[in-house]
Amino acid sequence: MVPPLPPLHGELMLDVFTHRALTRSVLNDHTLHGNSDRLAQLGKSVMNTIVTYILFAERPMLSGEELKIKHEQTLSDEIMVAWLGAYDTELKKRVRLGGAPRGALDDPEEARFLLNSYVGAVCIQDGLQAATDWVSKLVKPESPPLALVDDSQNRTLPASPVPSPSSAPLPVPPQAGSTSQAAPPPYHPTPPEVSTIPSGVPQGTLALFNQTCHQRGFSVEWVASANGFQHDPRWEVKCKVNDVERGFGVGRNQKQAKELAAYEAYLYMQSIGWTLPEPEPTA
Structure with missing residues (x-):
């Protein structure tokens, strides 16, 4: 079967x-x-x-x-x-x-x-x-599927140090009206990885992302879902800009997952100059 x-x-x-x-x-x-x-x-x-x-x-x-x-x-x-x-x-x-x-x-x-x-x-x-x-x-039909999770707590070798969120500088969005000549790179959702904290996400990214999208007239939608055991849920959040997924985050709670999704979406929009020349087809 x-x-x-x-x-x-x-x-x-x-x-x-x-x-x-x-x-x-x-x-x-x-x-x-x-x-x-x-x-x-x-x-x-x-x-x-x-x-x-x-x-x-x-x-x-x-x-x-x-x-x-x-x-x-x-x-x-x-x-x-x-x-x-x-x-x-x-x-x-x-x-x-x-x-x-x-x-x-x-x-x-x-x-x-x-x-x-x-x-x-x-x-x-x-x-x-x-x-x-x-x-x-x-x-292996008889076994549970593999889970792509952060196993850093079980490693025998020390993990590489992660920069403090407060020390990581935020990228500066371009000014309104600026254009980008390069074609937008394709967006590939980050493979889901559960982490105890949103390591490396600068503080204030979520607020800055929402503010920048609002200033440029982009609509933002957050699609959240939870799975796993009730005592240990796994939250997944997709960030859609103008109905197109631009960020994805996974965390132990919805806030963590949303912050990760906002950070990934921010970096992607930054890479294409915060310009959406034409609507992209949705699945």
Whole structure:
């Protein structure tokens, strides 16, 4: 029994469900992902990393050579074809083949490409933790998914010192009316990491971010959600500027998560000169 297929939306869904024979690897600069080839490369790296981490955590420990062999077995052609076959109705039969021959997805290379594209799309849309939750359940259905958390309290080696929030200088936003010639870089949500305090976030960032957005006429929306155990909740907050996600934060409480999301959004908006030349499509 495979875990439920994470739903995709918008351009991501269209690209994943359209065979590359139809798209011919054309890059779409108006999206964050570009095309399915880029998604597949991202998904391949994410899949390899998650599987390696799962095997690395096994006890008794695997040797380096054993880990390598088991990794190859876990992501073998037979396994990839079997996984895709398990999602026959939800995924395999929904792909528009175009000029590709009937039964093309039975080929191990095509099955691997489609699954890697899907993993990459999940990572772009919902974050690394969402992709990890899904892949973990594919690899080890009987075990709980890996949690991407800050394990600094359990490390035997001292962690690198973190600068005090009060000592970290705030970047200065450009004056109203200034323009930026460079094209805005793509926004990639930060992989969720739980920390006990919003380390490195300068004091006053949230207030400065809200003030700057208000002065420039940008709308700001905060989307908060909590999961985990009631006694130990995990808060996630997304910061949307003009309906487009620009920041993401995770914390032990909503205030922490919001401050982290504001800081990430502030840095992103700073990097593009606080200009939004045209509305971006939403998922």
